[in-house]
């Protein structure tokens with residue numbers, strides 16, 4: 001990461017301000033078990049907050065709660081549709097994940113969580129005249145934003161169609177399986193559900209992962225001759241990269257291919273370098289200096305010092321934790337938001353940033 005002192009990204013200053021949304025305490029009014037390792041939470045929205053929490057299909061909520069004495073924040077996609085006037089998120093338990101384990105195993109109906117207003121650019125906005133055919137690929141809990149899109153498209157655009165290619169290990173681990181099959185059976189001409197299972201042979205479903213061979217086979221057979229207008233993808237990076245290579249041969253263009261990487265901030269951080277770094281943090285005009293492990297994300301280290309940096313999702317998706325590297329070298333575990341130019345200017349998402357040099361200075365005020 002190059003050093004570049006004092007450069008501000010105007011676009012990002014504006015974006016950051018727009019995204020620094022306030023949070024409200026919302027009550028969980030329903031907790032539905034979806035699979036042995038996932039639940040759906042429904043929130044109660046008071047009338048006076050309906051406008052602040054209006055959302056587009058595909059957006060996410062950032063939830064915060066005190067767990068083991070610390071505030072933990074995580075972002076989860078809304079799985080309900082805007083037209084349903086409900087606010088539901090699907091949470092799959094991640095091994096070792098603080099928030100997802102607490103939400104699955106301990107959270108009780110009636111508890112309130114701090115919930116930030118909806119955010120996210122992976123969206124669809126179908127109008128009543130929309131006659132598009134949407135093609136979505138989802139794997140695992142990548143279904144959550146797609147679930148919202150399916151319901152919004154089918155309920156708001158009577159002439160539109162939706163095809164979903166959905167991959168899981170087994171039917172038991174498949175989120176929203178009943179709803180999807182019911183909808184597909186009720187409106188087979190408008191909603192085509194194509195299922196893949198990687199560990200179980202199931203009648204009517206494909207066996208294996210959604211990989212290059214499987215996708216090409218689909219376009220040569222079941223999807224052959226169909227003109228798709230919008231392509232939505234949510235799942236692991238390998239699946240999305242494969243789709244980005246194949247879809248241009250089937251109508252995919254930069255403007256109609258949309259993706260969201262499935263990524264959990266709760267999964268283990270890749271170890272980069274061992275050792276310590278002296279981190280200086282400029283925040284609200286004050287500089288604090290302390291030692292951190294190089295494999296601890298900078299935002300975590302800053303929060304451990306009881307400083308008050310801006311942040312929201314802790315998952316590299318909201319951009320509220322941006323800072324400017326003014327000295328030293330750093331790398332990001334994941335970056336779907338900052339452009340190459342912004343990275344070259346020295347901007348980083350601190351929740352994804354690992355120190356690579358023995359000294360590092362980051363400035364929240366200049367970003």
Ligand code: FES
Pocket residue numbers: 311312313314315316317318319320321322349350351352
């Ligand atoms: S806190 Fe959301 S991108 Fe870092």
